[in-house]
Amino acid sequence: MKCNKLVDAGRRQFLRGGVMATAGAVAATVMTPEQAKAQALARVDYPANRLANVADLVVNEPLDVAYPDADSPGVLLKLGQAVEGGVGPDGDIVAFSVLCPHKGWLMSYSADDKTLNCPGHHSRFDCESGGQQIWGHATSNLAQFLLRVDGQGDIYAEGVGELIYGRLSNVL
Ligand code: FES
Numbered sequence: 682m683k684c685n686k687l688v689d690a691g692r693r694q695f696l697r698g699g700v701m702a703t704a705g706a707v708a709a710t711v712m713t714p715e716q717a718k719a720q721a722l723a724r725v726d727y728p729a730n731r732l733a734n735v736a737d738l739v740v741n742e743p744l745d746v747a748y749p750d751a752d753s754p755g756v757l758l759k760l761g762q763a764v765e766g767g768v769g770p771d772g773d774i775v776a777f778s779v780l781c782p783h784k785g786w787l788m789s790y791s792a793d794d795k796t797l798n799c800p801g802h803h804s805r806f807d808c809e810s811g812g813q814q815i816w817g818h819a820t821s822n823l824a825q826f827l828l829r830v831d832g833q834g835d836i837y838a839e840g841v842g843e844l845i846y847g848r849l850s851n852v853l
Pocket of ligand 1: 781785801802
């Protein structure tokens with residue numbers, strides 16, 4: 682009998698805690714007007730730009746593209762095996778900015794080791810690992826374009842994973 686009362690008291694305490702936690706969660710999602718304004722400014726609306734069709738790509742041959750606008754050169758790649766951020770039927774299609782994140786030099790693709798290489802100060806970025814920097818002066822990874830492939834095989838860029846060199850916002 683005494684034991685049942687203890688269990689019941691414990692259950693009520695537990696339920697009260699749950700109600701308080703829920704109330705706290707609701708309070709946490711209510712933003713002040715200033716917070717809402719700051720969040721709206723931080724949000725970037727990316728265009729959905731068609732870059733190419735899956736049929737246009739040859740394994741390990743870069744295709745020049747630009748995203749999110751003509752002043753942001755990039756490269757579209759079919760790497761031949763599924764990789765981080767890869768899309769398409771084989772999960773191997775990726776795209777990156779070719780502006781080096783160090784000082785904006787234009788980089789070139791090396792098919793030998795599937796890297797993008799900077800002639801400025803020799804930074805190197807691994808296209809099979811989401812543009813991870815593997816050598817050099819840059820202090821951030823390469824900006825990867827976020828891709829989607831539709832039912833017809835058209836490849837669209839719909840966002841960018843890092844800040845493109847020289848920009849305060851990826852969308853001007
Ligand atoms: Fe590319 Fe300096 S501009 S490493």
